[in-house]
Amino acid sequence: MKIRPGFVLELAVNFLLPWLAYRLALPRIGETGALIASAVPPLVWSAIELARFRRVDALSLMVVAGIVLSVAAMALGGSPRMLLLRESLVSGAIGVGFLLSLPMRRPLIFYLARATVAREMEGGxxxxxxxxxxxxxxxxxxxxxxxxxxxGLSAETALRAWMALTWPIERFLVVSPFIGYGIYAGLALWTLWYRKTMRSRVDAIERAGGIAG
Incomplete structure (x- = not known):
């Protein structure tokens, strides 16, 4: 897939701008206020998408949901282990959301893929x-x-939650990033392989149909 300006803008609004808002607001209004401020860019983006195209941006909603979970986790307490556990809530919520959407007529990834295609081409x-x-x-x-x-995301959350609650904090801080990024990288590589495999199958079917015709 080619990297398109719309895709870059989507990533900036949903990831770069929330991070910048958080970093700028943190010294002035504290962590809770900074988290709330970080939700503003994706919320505004969702409102614009809804006004322009009459659809809700699924990625923005996922980002906002993760921020809301982080704020909720802070309300549960500020112990060091609770703060460590908070880091796993976002990916865990997304993983559970994926699994809960399986029995539905259209799973969650359908809406994410459709939103991406809609930005990449007219009438996407x-x-x-x-x-x-x-x-x-x-x-x-x-x-x-x-x-x-x-x-994958649910398993990553369960593993990191167990580590946060049972391991020494120092060990968790050293090992946890490797666990998280390793699982994400594995899922991304599997996705690329699976898409390539499915594309090859589709091409083979189309070639066979052309020969038969």
């Missing part, structure tokens, strides 16, 4: 809807990706 949302209806393999692939990411 309608095009993706058509592919969903016309290609039987696409819903199966989306559900497989939803399942793998849901299990």
């Amino acid at each position: 949302a309608a095009h993706f809807e058509a592919l969903w209806r016309e290609r039987p393999g696409l819903p199966t692939a989306m559900r497989t990706m939803t399942l793998v990411w849901g299990v």
Whole structure:
């Protein structure tokens, strides 16, 4: 996939701007206020998307949900282990959301993929809807990706939560980033491999159909 300006803007609004808002607000209004301030860019972006295209930005909602969970975790207490555990809430919530969406007519990854395609091309949302209806393999692939990411993120959260509650804090701080980034990298590499495999299968079917025709 080519890196498009719309995709870069989406990443900036949902990740870079919240981080900048947090860092700028932290010295002035404290951690809770800074977390709330970090939710402003994705909320504004979602409002603009809703006004322009009559759709809600799924990625922005996920980012805001993670920030809300962080604020809620802070309200539960400020012990060091609770703060360590708070870091796992976002990925855990996303993983559980993926798994809960599996029985639905369209899993959560469908909406994330549709939002991405809609930004990359004119009429992308309608095009993706058509592919969903016309290609039987696409819903199966989306559900497989939803399942793998849901299990992977939930497992990462469970592992890091156990480490946060049982390991010495110093050891957790050293090892935890490697665990988290290792799992994310593994999921990303699996996704690239799976997409390539599915694309090869589709191309083979289309070539076979062309020969038969």
